[in-house]
Structure formats: C-alpha cells, structure tokens
Amino acid sequence: MQNIAEFRIIGRVGKIEIKDKVAFLDIAANYSRKVGEEWEDDPHWNRVTLFGKNTERADRIGKGDLLHVTGRVRQSSYQREDGERVFHVDLIAERLATLLRSEHARAGD
Template sequence: MPRNIAEFRIIGQVGGVDAKDKVTYVNVASNYNRQVDGEWQEDTHWNRVTCFGRCAEYAGNAGKGDMVHITGRVRQTSYEREGATIYGTDLVADSFSVLNRAGGGDAG
C-alpha cells in the first residue's frame, strides 16, 4: 500500500529552547548561501520544531549553540481568529540528536 509522507530533516544550531509541561519548542538555525548583487551572502532560516515525549526530553537537554540533527513530519494547521482563518505549518520531531555541544563539549 502506498504511503504518502511529508517529512523534514534539519541539521543546525540551537538558538533557544522553550520547555513547557508536555511539549518543548526548539528554534534551530539552518544556513544557506545566496547571491545578492553578485555577492554571496549567508542566509539564515529559523525553524521552530515541536517536540513531544522522548524527543522533548532530548530537546530539553540541548543548549544554545549546540549542533543538532532533527527529523520529523510536517503538519498543516489552521484556526479561526476574529473571523479570519489563520494557517500555519508545524514541524513535529520524530528524532532529536545533539551532534556537538557549543564550546566543544561531548554530545554524549
């Protein structure tokens, strides 16, 4: 049976971790190069990843500047606010790994 999927993979540095009761949000930077007026510039994209369960535990142990590898699924969302439909996209983590600690510590 065919399986339809929408997934993501991010390798980047943690900009911040926001741990709540049952969910942890992680902001992760990914960098790309692009040309502007013939000059190459770094273009940073910030990704907000939602983590539950075991992934939330791992994410809660990550710190600012740590290099991480996250995979997961993409989920479209919508809600109503003041009569308008607001659309969004959630990145929900299935796996979360710290590759390298900021400052050169062991990812352990």
C-alpha cells in the first residue's frame, strides 16, 4: 500500500507569482466562525506551488478566480546557523480547475 499525504482546497486566488519553471498561487479558503452572536468569514491563506503544465496554466488564472486544487503535501526542514531547526510545508498542485472566473480576470481570457 502506498502512503500518501494529500490536500484539497476550494478557494479564491489572491496573488499569482510566475517564475521561470514554477508558479505560486496564494489561495484563500473561507471558513465561518461565530463571534458573539454573529457569524464571520475567517479566510485561511494557502500558498500552492505549481510545476510543469500547471505552471503554464497559471498564466490563464486571474486574481479572484475560484479554484479547486488537489495535490500532495511535502515537508522539508533545514538547520539555521544558530542550530535552530526550521520546518516548512509545501503544497504541490497536481490537479487544478477553475470553477468560476472573476470579473478581474486577466486581459485576453
């Protein structure tokens, strides 16, 4: 049996950063929480890394678009010069779909 660590996010794109062979999307998933007698949105921001064909697709994604992204979770760590161990979790997209385009979509879409 294969061991897996997966994620699934349905949320809106806040920031898009495209580099040479990698792209990063900041995606907000909203949760509701009760504050006093009222319910408020509580957005949780996730930074998702895209490689390969998904990097090419990132150029067609606009800020505010509603996406469904699934992928794998990768944890890494390094040791600072002062000896402190720093841990980092990467969310690597394997599949993504645009569920709804924002009116702020990029020109040419």
